[in-house]
Amino acid sequence: MSKGKVYLVGAGPGDVELITLKGFRLLAKADVILYDHLSSAGLLDFSAPSAELISVGKFAGKHTLPQEDINRLIVDKAKEGKIVVRLKGGDSYLFGRGSEEAEACFQGGVEFQVVPGVTSALAAPCYAGIPATDRDCTSDVAIVTGHRKAGDDKPIEIPKAGTVIFLMSVGNIKHIVNSLLDQGWPEDEMIAAVEKGTCYDQRVIKDTLGNFLKTAEKAKLRTPAIFIVGKVVQLQEKLDWFTPKPNVLVLGNHPERYTHLGNIVHRRVIDCVAIEDYSKVDLVVDKIADYDWIIFTSVNGAKHLFSRLNQKGLDTRELASLRIAAIGKTTAARLLEYGIIADVVPGNESSAGLLEEFAKIDMEGKKVLLPQAEFSTKELPEGLAGFGAEVEKLVVYRTVDIEPAEVDFDYIDAVLFTSGSTVRAFIKYFKEVPPGVKVYGLGEPTLAVAKEYNITGELMPKASDDQEKKI
Numbered sequence: 001m002s003k004g005k006v007y008l009v010g011a012g013p014g015d016v017e018l019i020t021l022k023g024f025r026l027l028a029k030a031d032v033i034l035y036d037h038l039s040s041a042g043l044l045d046f047s048a049p050s051a052e053l054i055s056v057g058k059f060a061g062k063h064t065l066p067q068e069d070i071n072r073l074i075v076d077k078a079k080e081g082k083i084v085v086r087l088k089g090g091d092s093y094l095f096g097r098g099s100e101e102a103e104a105c106f107q108g109g110v111e112f113q114v115v116p117g118v119t120s121a122l123a124a125p126c127y128a129g130i131p132a133t134d135r136d137c138t139s140d141v142a143i144v145t146g147h148r149k150a151g152d153d154k155p156i157e158i159p160k161a162g163t164v165i166f167l168m169s170v171g172n173i174k175h176i177v178n179s180l181l182d183q184g185w186p187e188d189e190m191i192a193a194v195e196k197g198t199c200y201d202q203r204v205i206k207d208t209l210g211n212f213l214k215t216a217e218k219a220k221l222r223t224p225a226i227f228i229v230g231k232v233v234q235l236q237e238k239l240d241w242f243t244p245k246p247n248v249l250v251l252g253n254h255p256e257r258y259t260h261l262g263n264i265v266h267r268r269v270i271d272c273v274a275i276e277d278y279s280k281v282d283l284v285v286d287k288i289a290d291y292d293w294i295i296f297t298s299v300n301g302a303k304h305l306f307s308r309l310n311q312k313g314l315d316t317r318e319l320a321s322l323r324i325a326a327i328g329k330t331t332a333a334r335l336l337e338y339g340i341i342a343d344v345v346p347g348n349e350s351s352a353g354l355l356e357e358f359a360k361i362d363m364e365g366k367k368v369l370l371p372q373a374e375f376s377t378k379e380l381p382e383g384l385a386g387f388g389a390e391v392e393k394l395v396v397y398r399t400v401d402i403e404p405a406e407v408d409f410d411y412i413d414a415v416l417f418t419s420g421s422t423v424r425a426f427i428k429y430f431k432e433v434p435p436g437v438k439v440y441g442l443g444e445p446t447l448a449v450a451k452e453y454n455i456t457g458e459l460m461p462k463a464s465d466d467q468e469k470k471i
Contacts, residue, residue, distance in 0.1 A: 004078035006105050007085050010092040010117015011039035015127075015198040018118045019043060026115065031082035034074060038089025038224075041405055042266065067097055071104035078110040091119040095145045095167050119143075121165045124197025124226050128204045129240030130233055137231040138162020146172045146227070155179045163230035170223045177213055180229060185209060190233035195225040200247045200265040201411040204240075206233055247411055248440075251404075251426055252418035253299070254330050260463035261440070265412065267404040269425035272300040272397050275374065281308050284369065284394055288318055292366040293389075295325040295354065296342075297380065299334045301371040302326075304396035306338055316340055327354060348462075350443035351380040364388035374398035377420065377445035401425045414438035416460060420449035427453050 007026050012018035019027075027033065027046040034054045035044065044053060054073070056065045065073070070086075077084045092098040092114050105112035121143045122132055132141045142159035146169025156172075156179040158164060169176055173193075181187065187210030195203045203222070207215040209229070246262035255266040275281075285308050288294075296302045309318065316339050326332040326342040328349030335342055344361075346353030368384055368391045375398075381391045399421045407430070415437055417423045423446065426433075433439055439457030441447035447457050 003081045004110065005083055006074055006078050006101075006110055006112040007083070007115055008092045008098050008101055008112065009085050009087050009115045010119075011035075011043055011087045011089050012118040013090055013120035013123040013198045014040055014196065015123075016040045016042040018123060018198060020115060020117065023115050023117065026083075026085050027087070029083060030085040032077045032084045033087055034070065034077075034084065035087040036089065039087045043087065045268075067100065071101055074101055075104055075108035075110050078105070078112075079108070088117065089120075091117045094119050094121065094143070120197050120224075120226055121167055124194040124202075125165065125192075125228050125232075127198045127202060127242045128192065128194045128228075129236045129238070129242070130192060130194075130228055131235060131239065132163055132165065132228075132232065134232050134235060137235070141165065143167065145169075146176050155182060158183050158185070161230075163228065163232050166227040166229075168224075169227055170221060170225050173216060173221070173227065174213055176227065177209055180209055185229065189229060190231070191227060191229045192233045192236060193221060193225045193227050195222045197224075197226060198242075200263055201408050202243065204236065204243070206236065246413035249407060249412050249415045250418070251416065251422035257328075257330055258416060258460070261414065261416065261461070265407065267407060268402050269404050269429060270399045270419075270421045271402050272298075272373070272399055274304065275395060275398050278308055278396075281305070281394060281396055282312065284392070285309055285312055285314065285318075288369070289321055290367065291322055291369045291392075293323050293325060293368045294319065295327075295368060295370055295380070295384075296331050296335065297327045297351070297354075297370065297372055297376070299331050300373070300397050302331060302334050302338070305371040305394075308396070325354060325357070327351070351377060351383070351445065352443060354380060355383040358384060358387060358389075365390065368392070369394060371396045373421075375421070379443075379445050401428060404429055409434045409437060412437055414440060416440045416442070417446050417450055417457070418442045420446055422446075423449045423453065423455070 009023040009026055024046060028048060030051055032052045033047055034056050036056050056070050074084055074086055086101055088096050088098055102112055102114060125132060133139055140161045141163040142161035143165045146166040156176060158180055166176055188208045190206060191209050191212050192204055192206035205216060205219045247265055248261045249265045250258055251267060251269045255264045258264055323343045324340055325344035326335055332342045332345045344357050346357045366389045368389045370381060370391060370393045372393055374395050381393055384391045415433055433455055439455055440460040441450060441457050442460055450457050
């Protein structure tokens with residue numbers, strides 16, 4: 001056997017959080033990741049910076065790379081002694097070609113392991129409010145592929161089950177409906193299509209078998225979609241928990257902080273990277289014990305300052321005489337990883353919230369260090385100076401624009417800007433906020449930048465106590 005190893009990892013149906021914990025860990029350690037467009041592109045954010053990312057295509061109806069070439073590439077990369085993750089949409093085996101890829105590894109003398117994934121056959125109906133089984137409807141379910149070889153017009157054999165779920169079927173929906181009717185399913189039986197299941201732009205289209213083809217044509221059915229037939233479809237309106245929540249486009253990092261707003265659609269438009277010259281930072285690090293306070297306004301400020309501290313052979317003991325403040329819970333949690341419990345963490349996670357806390361403290365003559373981005377607002381340093389503090393802003397990182405993945409604004413209800421940088425990057429890539437889309441800002445300075453671009457918004461609503469517990 002080769003020293004390399006292959007992991008066939010089920011990526012889940014679309015929502016990046018539905019990948020298994022094992023799959024998540026493997027993405028972080030892989031040397032090579034082969035992915036297709038059936039898996040969420042957001043999963044690649046979990047890969048190591050050094051990982052080689054290879055797209056092997058697989059759009060509906062065409063493959064960028066033939067399956068035989070994919071098999072060969074998997075084996076060849078493993079024989080180079082690399083850890084290879086083959087990221088597959090849904091489950092690794094169900095109606096995919098995972099077994100063929102596993103067999104290629106066996107024949108090539110490469111060690112492999114298969115990691116199951118959440119299949120869209122169950123996840124998409126779940127997110128649509130349709131249970132696969134229900135005691136009052138049916139206790140059995142069948143999963144069928146509707147994909148047919150070119151020229152194959154034979155009737156599809158429908159298994160005898162109370163619920164039948166069809167995958168890879170959009171191109172053959174007419175054939176499927178006719179086969180169901182021919183095999184005795186009544187015209188008034190309910191059928192539902194779930195497009196883009198578990199994703200923000202999920203849509204449910206349903207009707208009776210007799211009317212469904214006209215309904216689907218009028219709705220301009222999109223791919224990918226699955227179809228569910230059976231009495232369980234009648235439960236959809238009562239059990240739909242996903243689509244009633246608003247879809248909120250979050251720009252920036254830490255989308256998990258904003259789940260109280262609704263379904264979060266995360267698009268990174270900026271990245272935080274190191275500055276080119278750290279000579280000034282190093283001079284400050286040498287005399288860091290001279291300060292009274294360090295105020296961290298972001299996770300990245302902490303990350304880059306401690307990186308310089310460590311590179312000089314120093315650690316958190318240098319901060320023993322200082323008091324520490326963090327702008328919010330996420331930054332405080334990162335400081336805890338360095339062994340530091342923040343002295344001040346405002347409930348209002350913003351510069352204004354920090355100033356509210358420091359207004360209660362005697363800051364006259366106190367030396368304050370602010371490790372921040374290259375461009376940051378003046379609200380906090382000016383406010384601290386107003387309390388009599390001696391403030392030194394220290395640039396420890398900078399932000400760069402990232403071209404975001406596409407967004408269908410027909411399915412977006414609100415946009416959350418987390419900083420002025422995200423506003424500017426949004427305008428660069430998306431041009432404008434479409435009419436009818438609500439705008440939130442994380443703080444007044446962010447809203448002020450938005451106003452420069454004629455964008456009117458309001459402060460992000462805080463999570464209630466009940467929402468905090470659920471988060």
